[in-house]
Amino acid sequence: MRIGAFLAVFLVFLPLATASAVTPDEVLDDPALEARAREISAELRCMVCQNQSIDDSNADLARDLRLLVRTRLVDGDSNEEVIDYVVSRYGEFVLLKPRLSSKTWLLWGAPAVLLVLGGLALWRFSSARRSPDRPLSMDEESRLDRLLAEGDDN
Secondary structure (H helix, E strand, C coil): CHHHHHHHHHHHHHHHHCCCCCCHHHCCCCHHHHHHHHHHHHHEECCCCCCCECCCCCCHHHHHHHHHHHHHHHCCCCHHHHHHHHHHHHCHHHECCCCCCCCCHHHHHHHHHHHHHHHHHHHHHHHHCCCCCCCCCHHHHHHHHHHHHHHHHC
């Protein structure tokens, strides 16, 4: 009975543990703008936590960025303009999903390049382990004959 009650309380409070860090004083009055702000905030990395979006982080810098996003939206910026503004101030690292650009081509292309290089290395090493199909030289044949003759004597 006690376990059931504990489980019920746990399940009731579980959504509160995963709630975002947005405080009520940050929420915009316009639901459409607030939805856009939440969408943008979910794409931006907290520079303090680095594994969380600014929407999920309780860090002061994340709060400042959430307020900046909301201010820019109220001023009439599009989602892309807000993200470009934040990237211009903090760099591409602020994006949880980096864009494909000349600066990030290595990040996006490295897995494919490594896969091809690994395949070439496997092919090269596997072919190097095979015995060669060339005939024995005269010296090798005479040495082999001597070794076989010595083996027959024993």
